Amino acid sequence: MSEGDEIISVRGLNASFGDRQVLHEVSFSIRRGEITLIIGGSGSGKTTVLKHLLHLYEPPKGTVYIFGKDIAEISEDEQTELYLQMGVIYQNGALLNSMTVMENIALLPQQYTDMPEELIQEMVLMKLGLVNLSDAAWLYPSELSGGMLKRAALARAIIMDPPLLFCDEPGSGLDPVSLAALDGLILELKEKLGMTVVMITHEVSSISRIADKVVFLHEGRVLFEGSRDEAMNSELPQLRDYFAKGHGS
Amino acid sequence: MKNSNLENKGQDYQPCYDSGRSKEYGRDQNVGLEVGSGQPLGHRNTDTVNYSFDDSVIRIWGPALTKDNCGSFVREAFAYIAGRKLTQLTIDISDLNDIDSAGCTAINYIRRQLENRSDRVVISGAPEVVEQKLRLFAISQDKQPQPIEKPGFMHRTGNRMFELVTTHIRSFISVSSELFYWSMADLFNKKHRRKGSVVNQAVLIGVNAVPIVGVMAFIIGLVLALQSASQLRNFGANIFIVDLTVIAMMAEMGPLITAIMVAGRSGSAIAAEIATMKVTNELDALQTMGFNPIRFAVVPKIYGSLITMPFLTTIANVCGIIGGVVAAYLYLDISPEVFFNRMHGAIYQKDILTGIIKSLVFGCIVVTTGAYFGFQVDKGAEGVGRSTTGSVVTAIALVIVADLILGLTFY
Numbered sequence: 001m002s003e004g005d006e007i008i009s010v011r012g013l014n015a016s017f018g019d020r021q022v023l024h025e026v027s028f029s030i031r032r033g034e035i036t037l038i039i040g041g042s043g044s045g046k047t048t049v050l051k052h053l054l055h056l057y058e059p060p061k062g063t064v065y066i067f068g069k070d071i072a073e074i075s076e077d078e079q080t081e082l083y084l085q086m087g088v089i090y091q092n093g094a095l096l097n098s099m100t101v102m103e104n105i106a107l108l109p110q111q112y113t114d115m116p117e118e119l120i121q122e123m124v125l126m127k128l129g130l131v132n133l134s135d136a137a138w139l140y141p142s143e144l145s146g147g148m149l150k151r152a153a154l155a156r157a158i159i160m161d162p163p164l165l166f167c168d169e170p171g172s173g174l175d176p177v178s179l180a181a182l183d184g185l186i187l188e189l190k191e192k193l194g195m196t197v198v199m200i201t202h203e204v205s206s207i208s209r210i211a212d213k214v215v216f217l218h219e220g221r222v223l224f225e226g227s228r229d230e231a232m233n234s235e236l237p238q239l240r241d242y243f244a245k246g247h248g249s
Numbered sequence: 250m251k252n253s254n255l256e257n258k259g260q261d262y263q264p265c266y267d268s269g270r271s272k273e274y275g276r277d278q279n280v281g282l283e284v285g286s287g288q289p290l291g292h293r294n295t296d297t298v299n300y301s302f303d304d305s306v307i308r309i310w311g312p313a314l315t316k317d318n319c320g321s322f323v324r325e326a327f328a329y330i331a332g333r334k335l336t337q338l339t340i341d342i343s344d345l346n347d348i349d350s351a352g353c354t355a356i357n358y359i360r361r362q363l364e365n366r367s368d369r370v371v372i373s374g375a376p377e378v379v380e381q382k383l384r385l386f387a388i389s390q391d392k393q394p395q396p397i398e399k400p401g402f403m404h405r406t407g408n409r410m411f412e413l414v415t416t417h418i419r420s421f422i423s424v425s426s427e428l429f430y431w432s433m434a435d436l437f438n439k440k441h442r443r444k445g446s447v448v449n450q451a452v453l454i455g456v457n458a459v460p461i462v463g464v465m466a467f468i469i470g471l472v473l474a475l476q477s478a479s480q481l482r483n484f485g486a487n488i489f490i491v492d493l494t495v496i497a498m499m500a501e502m503g504p505l506i507t508a509i510m511v512a513g514r515s516g517s518a519i520a521a522e523i524a525t526m527k528v529t530n531e532l533d534a535l536q537t538m539g540f541n542p543i544r545f546a547v548v549p550k551i552y553g554s555l556i557t558m559p560f561l562t563t564i565a566n567v568c569g570i571i572g573g574v575v576a577a578y579l580y581l582d583i584s585p586e587v588f589f590n591r592m593h594g595a596i597y598q599k600d601i602l603t604g605i606i607k608s609l610v611f612g613c614i615v616v617t618t619g620a621y622f623g624f625q626v627d628k629g630a631e632g633v634g635r636s637t638t639g640s641v642v643t644a645i646a647l648v649i650v651a652d653l654i655l656g657l658t659f660y
Binding site: 097098109113114115116118119122123125126127129130141142158159160161188192193 | 316319321324350351353354357358381382385386388629631632
């Protein structure tokens with residue numbers, strides 16, 4: 001499988017909360033080694049799409065394929081194997097509050113590799129160094145600022161070098177400088193490790209900085225799917241309006 | 250990038266370490282998901298890696314040094330290094346095709362450990378892709394935080410006592426006094442009271458607790474009378490079961506059972522509610538909207554508990570005495586008529602009053618403790634749980650201490 005192959009494919013996805021349908025026949029695909037930004041206004045269904053990609057929700061209709069497999073059909077073991085190949089940065093970091101940053105990040109290698117403890121610790125420090133957070137290793141999440149939490153969450157997400165990285169609004173609550181630094185880091189990971197990145201975001205500035213591809217959601221429907229340049233030059237009124245009002249930037 | 254015929258290389262290198270045989274590590278089967286084409290899923294590398302330890306040379310070759318095989322490699326490398334005096338070690342990775350962050354960490358870790366003991370380490374022949382990753386995943390020497398040393402038992406105990414006195418007791422007094430102030434201030438100031446909030450709290454703290462308090466009091470009254478009955482029968486003092494049950498329930502057990510039940514039920518709920526409000530910044534929002542959080546969130550609870558605790562205690566007393574009547578009738582053949590006639594002579598106004606005063610004090614303690622622990626929360630979801638537990642344990646302890654003080658005062 002070479003760079004450019006489809007790694008995720010969403011086909012005819014519908015979702016509803018009670019009687020309210022939030023996703024309508026959502027279809028798009030994501031290719032290996034690309035950074036895909038899923039954008040849209042508040043309530044457009046971005047986070048719901050992400051939760052379906054992570055198989056946290058069961059779709060009433062439609063299919064999500066990851067690495068060519070329908071994720072609703074795979075066994076529990078396969079699902080665990082799949083999760084090990086995904087890193088996820090949640091909006092609020094979602095670090096476990098009862099553990100230090102070091103313990104949070106070391107969880108996965110401790111559970112799934114036979115690496116000695118000192119080596120795991122070394123690897124965690126290295127990943128924390130990558131996100132410029134070396135000094136926070138022994139702090140608890142409650143002692144971190146919002147930006148530090150995001151970076152710690154990124155370090156946790158990439159600890160096992162997953163080929164697939166999901167980010168749920170990593171820019172929310174970050175100042176422009178921190179956001180640019182985070183974007184730069186994600187871009188570096190993509191370029192040097194060939195990671196495929198799926199990012200839910202409001203930040204228009206991130207689109208010009210890192211996006212290879214843009215999926216635009218509006219009221220639960222995919223109105224646009226294409227490259228960054230196509231998105232920037234699109235005549236689609238909703239997308240133009242979205243860029244013009246500079247959501248989140 | 251250098252590429253090698255791995256099978257040939259595996260045969261060419263004759264390792265000198267231990268058994269002298271080439272070692273292969275990692276899993277030799279693909280465990281990843283199969284994609285449509287039948288290829289292994291994603292980038293997960295489950296290939297083997299070969300390595301050999303020769304005179305001052307560690308040679309690593311194969312498809313990739315990854316998190317799946319570097320653990321064994323590091324252990325073996327250190328076993329090799331430990332027994333030797335080296336001045337220079339060469340890590341030859343010229344035929345290593347790929348590496349991940351764990352593999353990079355392993356190589357960097359070995360290098361640093363050796364450099365710490367003044368040995369020189371040379372990493373030779375790294376293919377471009379491997380070298381790039383080694384650079385990306387290098388740990389900065391000057392940015393290594395040292396683990397915080399945990400203080401010893403005596404140190405921790407001393408710290409806790411100091412913290413208890415300087416922080417907790419002071420904060421508790423501060424919250425209590427502020428609560429007292431606002432409770433008094435709002436007593437005659439309806440304007441600042443949210444409509445229905447006091448009634449709502451009275452229902453939550455008092456009315457909803459009636460069934461559990463009633464049942465518990467009945468059972469405790471019954472057990473108390475049963476235990477006493479067997480002793481009193483020995484002395485022919487059957488009729489004193491009435492005095493014992495009634496005085497114990499009215500002056501002591503009724504208020505205490507009620508307070509303990511309310512502490513477990515409502516005290517924990519108050520702590521959890523306020524702690525959650527703090528964690529989710531609701532208290533900050535109240536403050537920035539000009540509301541005093543204690544006045545807004547806690548004062549209605551104090552009123553609710555002050556209104557309902559005497560009634561709850563009375564219900565507990567009645568249920569406990571009914572338990573005593575049942576036990577007296579079943580075990581000592583004392584009819585309910587005789588029991589109630591005797592009860593009039595056994596009970597004094599002071600006992601009833603003591604019980605009521607205790608219930609009011611206990612109600613204040615439970616709400617204040619719950620609120621205090623709620624305000625003290627500091628660590629997200631885990632902190633909320635800790636506050637809740639702390640509030641219940643502390644409230645019950647304080648209720649028992651207050652019971653002792655009031656008992657000594659009144660009797």
